[in-house]
Amino acid sequence: MRTSVLSDWLAQRLERGGGQPLYRQLHHLLQQAILSRELPAGSKVPSSRLLAAELGIARNTVTQVYEQLVLEGYVHSASGRGTFVADSAPDEIVGASGVEHTPLVLSALSPAALAPLAPLTPLAPLPPAVTQTLSQRGTRLVAGAGVSKRQGGAFMPGVPDVTRFPARVWARLHNKYWRRLRPDLLTYAPGGGLALLRHVLADYLRTSRSVRCAPEQIIITTGIHQSVDLAVRLLTDPGDLIWTEDPCYWGVRSVLHVSGLETRPIAVDDEGINPSPDDLQHPPRMMLVTPSHQYPLGMVMSLARRRMLLEYARQQQCWIIEDDYDSEYRYGSRPLASLQGLDTAGQVIYVGSFGKTLFPGLRMGYLVAPEGLAERFATASAELYREGQLLQQAMLAEFIAEGHFTSHIRKMRALYGQRRGALLEAVAQRYGTALPTLGGDAGLHLVLQLPPGVDDRAVAMAALERNIVVRALSGYYAEASRAAPGLLMGYACVPDEEIAPAFSVLADALDVTLKGIR
Known part of the structure; x- marks a missing residue:
């Protein structure tokens, strides 16, 4: 040529x-x-x-x-x-x-x-035999995904104010560890995670959450999703029955769906998960609950309900995963003791995360395994996930040991409580008592209840067109027929002065729908 x-x-x-x-x-x-x-x-x-x-x-x-x-x-x-x-x-x-x-x-x-052609001709589409290869569970996972493209702003639920994180302290610790670099912090993490972090975390959980644990029982993970995934892989088999609260967090529900478990949604009442007599006749292999702050509705599981669940789990030999979601952020009362702290049979797996207390991008959480299973949990974690991030674990351990963690939580609890009050005031000024709120006593969001017949998904879409992010409450229910309409509104990452104006924009979008059903 x-x-x-x-x-x-x-x-x-x-x-x-x-x-x-x-x-x-x-x-x-x-x-x-x-x-x-x-x-x-x-x-x-x-x-x-x-x-x-x-x-x-x-x-x-x-x-x-x-x-x-x-x-x-x-x-x-x-x-x-x-x-x-x-x-x-x-x-x-x-x-x-x-x-x-x-x-x-x-x-x-x-x-x-x-003949002239476009300079960068797109590659031909792959044939259907290549593109349509998702498994049934993969198709179900993608179709039901609830992850948002937006991760901040009014009123994104579950996102903390990362601008208030003590970055200078974190940078000091970061520089310290890189200046005195230890080769052992640059390799894979040992089973369970860095020993120092497990020790300081055990002290913190015993003191603040009444968790009964030794450092060896703590497994460092990347967050709630991985903690639940690890527990499910080790303690259940495909086809096993698991109870979930209804409504519940869509992210954990997705983890359970792809695991091959049979999920049974159990309705909640003012005291938390409330299994019916028929439910009790079908004991699960595992149940997943959020007793300290039910997600998304916000109620606290009563002591009587906690004791009933623990006794039922003991009799039926089933496991309980306790997701201690937003437990540190209670307004007007002290954080509640954990369900795990009441467990005398060793059947509660306690999971938590630093995503809300520090910053989501840290991607660090923890699982407290039952004493007799701790070593096997650590081995399985190392085998499945090949964890690392030892430098960050060392920094976090020192951050906690020096008192910065509890100090940061105190400051943020005061700030979030103030923003919660501002949002509640904005709701009251616009709607009085016509639209009640739920879950305002704790956490990083509250739920605005909507009248029956309101399409909360349509309201959420209309709000998004106005640059306001809310989540439709109905999307957290397992079945549409049992779903109640409402809007999850996060206030933690919204500056104080923006809360009232942003809610006014949201209310304008909502009023269009409310007028249509009157």
Whole structure:
């Protein structure tokens, strides 16, 4: 193939001064020419000096492209002989019509071959046999995903105010550990996590949450999702029955769905999860509860209900996962003791996270395993997840030991309590008692109850069009027929002065729907 033919073909497709750099365009064109056999296997490509001169571009650009193609295996260099297209393509390429494809450069002297094309032709879509390969559980997971593209602003639930995090203290600890770098902090984490963090965390949980645990029972994870996943993998088999609260957190429900468990949603009342006589006749292998602050409705599980669940679990030999969601943030009363602290049979797995108390991007949580299973939990965690982040674990351990963690929680509890009050006041000023709120005594959000018949998902979409993020309460229920309409409104990450104006915008969107049902 003559160099001038290739140069003309490339020149007609390069966009000078376009959105894509010349390097990327040239690499793409040569790559596609080789894949489609425009440049046949074994053909020699022009020298970088010659091709650069004919295209009128810098030689360094061509050299870079050639080097990249060599690394990717498209071409190879022969010392003293030049650069050649690698012999890695199939002997013939047959199109969808069954007709063998003729390489363009081999017929490049025809006018049709040199017709102008878009400089970066998109790759052809993959055939259905390749694209439609999700498993049933994968399809179900993606279809039911509740994750939001927005992770902040009014009124995103469950997001703390990361701007108030004591960054200087964290930076000091970060610099300290990098200056005195220990090689053992750069490798995989030992089973269960860094020993120092497990010790200080055990002290904290015993003091603040009445959790009964030794450091060896604590397993450091990446958060609630991984903690639940680990417990489910070790203590259940596909097809086992698990009770979940209804409504419940959609993220944990997704973890359970892909695990192959049979989930049974159990309605909640003012005292928490409330299994019916029929439910009690079908003992689960495991149940997942949020006793200190039910998510999303916010009620606290009564002592009587806690004792009933623990006795039932003891009699039926089933496990309880206690998700201690937002337990540190109670307004007007002290944080409540954990369910795990009442457990005398060793059947409660306690899970928590630093995502709300520090910052979500830390991606660090913990699981307290029953004493007799702790070593096996640690082994399984290391086997399944190959954890690391030992530097961050060391920093967090010192952050807690120096008192910064509890100090930060105290400050944020006061701040969030103030913002909670501002949001409750904004609701009252607009609606009086017409739209009650739930869950305002704790946590980082409250629920605005809506009248029956209101489409809370439509309200959430209308609010999003006005740059306000809320979550529809109905989406947290397992079955639409039992769902109650409402809006989850997070206040933690909203500056005080923005709460009232933002709620006014939300209320304007809501009023359109309310007028339609009156």
